[in-house]
Amino acid sequence: MVEDPWAGLRSLTPARIALGRAGHALPTRELLAADEAHARARAAVHAPLDVDALGDQLRELTGGVPPVRVESAAPDRSRYLLRPDLGRRLSAESRRQLTPPAGHAPGCDLAILIADGLSTTAVARHAAAVVGAILSAAPADWRIAPLVLATQARVALGDEVGELLGARLIAVLLGERPGLSCQESLGLYLTWAPRPGRTDAERNCLSNIHPGGLSPANVAHKLWWLAGEARRLSLTGVHLKDRSGAAGLLGENS
């Protein structure tokens, strides 16, 4: 075993530096640490989201009103991963469920969609806290739709959900692609006038939402700043620059 005499620099970066070596290879302890991280990242992608448990947590935030549960058109995880297009639209049954009765035009200022995305670990652990912070910071003049909880969902599923709910703005909170060193990061995407066909350039994104990154309070601050600007400008996306001035998106290791 050869140890690296610059291990003191590890405090400067979350990167895996100064690992030492066994001959030319990783020492056993580092090999197994990487294996463990990969196993956790795989679990974050593939473990089914416990929607009952999350539903209970969300219900406590909304005075006992349970979230509306929907599914995308992707029938299982493997097709979800291979067919992003299916994850961007509702299953036939979920569409029927969200479609308002004839003659009834729904409407709200903001809809919030909580979705599994690519890390169910992130959603299970942190989504309720983030939604709680958003709801408790809501300005009085914003009408907020009942929460929607979706599985096998991509960001653009919010376009169809938002349109069916008659939302002027939709916030989609979902698990981000897990890395080896952080498996529980959430992303939040805001889309003005949601409807199928919106592009990523028409959304604003807050990323890196996890205990070492952007906190629930900062997410709420930034979301309501962006929401106010979106309503003033009637748009989201590249023409809406985030100047909310909250603490930055830096992780605990930075």
Place this chain on the structure above:
Amino acid sequence: MAYQHTLDSRVWHFPDLKTLLAKATPHRSGDVLAGVAADSPVERTAARMALADLPLSRFLEEPVVPAETDEVTRLIFESHCRDAFSPVAHLTVGDFRDWLLSDAADEASLTALRPGLTPEMVAAVSKLMRQQDLISVARKCRVVTRFRNTIGLPGTLAMRLQPNHPADDPRGVLAGVLDGLMYGCGDAVIGVNPVSDDMTTLAMLLRNLDEVIQRFAIPTQACVLAHVSSQIEAINAGLPVDLVFQSIGGTEATNRSFGISLAMLREAHDAALATGRGTVGSNVMYFETGQGSALSANAHHGVDQQTCEARAYGVARAFDPLICNTVVGFIGPEYLHDGKQIIRAGLEDHFCGKLLGLPIGCDACYTNHAEADADDMDSLMTLLATAGVTFLIGVPGADDVMLGYQSLSFHDALYLREVFGLRRAPEFEAWLAEMDLLDRHGRLLPVSTRHPLLSMQT
């Protein structure tokens, strides 16, 4: 023009060249997602047989993307050299494979042939090849480029040192640089992907990397992989830009989705050449590519992702880059589903790049939602080293903490050097030896806490 092949008394029809190419492509998830893949292994075989019978010259008559609306197609056709093509002009795609594998195809004839080959011809022949063919033909190609060192000499493998940090923290980036240098990596480039594309961050990273290179007189080059327009701005502001980087694709619409055009790349190339920062050569560009980018941008025109990728190399070679690499497993399982598809794609990309004359390397990598793991990367890097890959990418412990994916580690480079006897770029290896980091066989020496490089952070 329509194509057909009869197999066991059934006639298989292919309405045009791009459909024939797509149906002949080994199975991969991105082509299925695009709706262009063969519906069955039998249809794929019929397409490969029809493709094998196709004259190579057909590719000069039928563009897969219309020239009227695509500047990449125009570049490919306008830069094609009939004289260079003449030795193989009479061959079918199948004959071309046989010729490439024969002794007649040696380093000299393959070098002379380059301007006569279009990306589509190269993509087509790769579809008839097994992995061993992709390896043995690529191995015969030699591409040497220079900036502050010499990349691509026989018996060498270069490494890009990728010291990314999730907040662009300068001390965090330098810690990664130091880790890589101490492991003998960084001859291809010290290249940072910034989180933020703003000019302040770009300027800070460029100055920091340049300071390290100047202070220790390291014979290598730096690059901050911001958008090309920001790098042009940095050059105009007098900032120390060695290589200019850009992600590129194989159609005009893909490049538009990246916010670039060929004219912008020409402007960047001219600006970088004018700075004259290279000491042993003037290859000043660095490109990254990857199968699936055209589909991801909805810009594939019904062309399969591997042919689109080869067309990106047609763009790259017009700018004489120092290095160019495919980021093969980064895009996700909807384009390359598993280790098998990633490995095949990595070898195809390396083969196509080399045959077209590119100093091509590979970011051998995977994401956590793909069906792949570190064993697959071991297979891919071992096969690429066998094929004579120009360079690979190393990040500390194979874990890119900014981009959230796994590439290769600095340890992996040591493994390949040990197993294959591969050396670094000679100027860089001489510097490492002067710094008492290597013995005369190119093996790492133990270092003390008082090594001068460890003073970098103070």
